[in-house]
Amino acid sequence: MTGGPVPGKRTTIRDVAKSAGVSYQTVSRALNDKGEIDTTTKQRVLDTAKRLGYRPSRFARGLVRQDSTSVGLVIPNLLNPYFTEVAAGALEAARRRDWHVVVYDTADDPDQELSTLAVLGSQVDAVVGYFGQPDDVIDRHTGGMPVVQIGRETLGSRFGEIKVDGEDGVRAAIAHLAGSGRRHIGMLDHDHDHHHDASVRYTWYREAMREHGLPTYVTGAAQSIEGGQRAMAAMLDEHPELDAIFTYNDVIAIGAMFQARLLGRRVPADFAVVGFDGLAIGSMVEPPLSSVRIDTRAVGATAIDQVSQLLAGTKPDSATIRATLLLRGSA
Template sequence: MAVTIRDVARATGVHVSTVSRTFSAPNLVSTPTRERVMAVAAELGYRPNRAARALTTGRTHNLGLIVSDIANPFFPPLIKAAQAYAREREYHVFVADTDEDPQAEEELIRTLAKQVDGVVLVAPRLTNQAIERLGLELPFVVVNRRVKGLSAVLMDIGHGTELAVEHLAGLGHRRLGLLSGPRGSWSSEQMKRAAAVAAERADLRLTVIGPNAPTERGGIAAATAVRDSGVTAVIAYNDLVAIGLIEGLGELGTEVPADMSVVGVDDTVAGRLNRPKLTTIVMPTPAAGRTAVDLLLQAVDEDGRTAAQATLATDLVVRESTAAAPGVADTGA
């Protein structure tokens, strides 16, 4: 027969209500008692009834996680890390994909709001005003976007962009291109600002090309504009755009890195397997997934009354897609 809450209470020597609070509101139970109850429950194989607990606590113990394009290799490591961390906290995660459509994003949020305690919104396409309005209805954590009144996890793409500019300057490049992302992208705007500052500091000429779709096709479509811009090196919005750009440049007879150096963003498996292997800005996606769930559970516990922000470091990994500028001896930078 299935182990019941009364079996756990009897074996632990506490009241049934204490066992119930251990699972529904552990902060209300002393640490020694909570640990004893959890140990006995594990030994007996007891699993709390999620539906009953939801009725008692008003919590579903479900979280929503919405991404803009689940096919983009940037997202799976973040999703897996978020799910694993949530599972450790006895939460389940519902994952949804908006296909880069802000209207679909809002519809998904409203649908999930009936089934979850809070939502992690990753690289959203909605306006800040729309997100603020939806944030009044349930707790939110936004990844790679600052929204007033909401907790956020930011990956310091600005620092990574500066490292990329410095790397390319060290290779002798004097004219740089920045292949921006979709209109309204927070990450793209941070990259533009950081690239402009770093380029001015290094006395380089910067050309921004975009907006562009954040996909391989977006990179292919931008290849002609990149070739005709006169730049000798490009920082692309993400690895997919960089891979598409390399493909498109190849079709135009421009070789990477001999004729054009290309830097991606994200450090995805696709970039590591590409030929040439991508030099790229490393984004801490697993850490972002874990941190986002942690901040969301804090927001759920506090009914969204407080907002916290975490900023995660980025780095640059140099591989095969960058080289000395044409006509410049390789300095080994």
């Protein structure tokens, strides 16, 4: 057994479990006077918890049943409906297991992400989500807790991972636009000033355009309807010859479509618009938005499935969600 509490570090239920030589579920049952635990083990756990100075967090006592698995879902922006749909998929999958999901919004801010990681250890049993921090930083803050990363490779770490592969979907979108006679197809990428580099979605667009021998046009856009409007206005001012636009996501696409119509472009008669994500909101605009569709519910559900495997001690295989072209009315 290990010694007493470490100054400046909050003792977690996992610390008690490690010191007592039992699972964290056993610690939870002992602390909450649940059944299925013998008297000797229960007393050992209680003595260990007292020696280490463990106390359940106010959060855990008030919001999460100690005999139930809780998962922290970390997302960069709840206002973006893509992440809302992913969260819905995770919540649905967790409910089937009688698990709890607590959502953390980092506002796409690195400092807020670090603050979120700093409090996760005492609040949940596993973490899934979108992270900008390096793997070693995430590992240090989560201390052996199961972690599933969405949208990026984990470079062989202990984490589960879910990758989104939109290459074939983007290729299909450009082929459709080129096949309908479009020759000047631009792209509104994410905000390059904020993210510094062009996105992998731009790489997919560029390669697809090369396959058809077409020139590329790109500018960055803030990930909002207003951002799409501003970027579309600037791009059409610089390149009035454009007859189609592909965008980093559906929110940008909706703004771009609004702006194109304000500038007198008929959609899709003389100007086509294709987004990326395939969100439900795309069916609520006129004309309905064509998009490279990601099964957002499957992303959330797969994350919960991987958590289940990690909690059982198994490293899950990397999962890939592949995009497909969803044609509606805008292209």
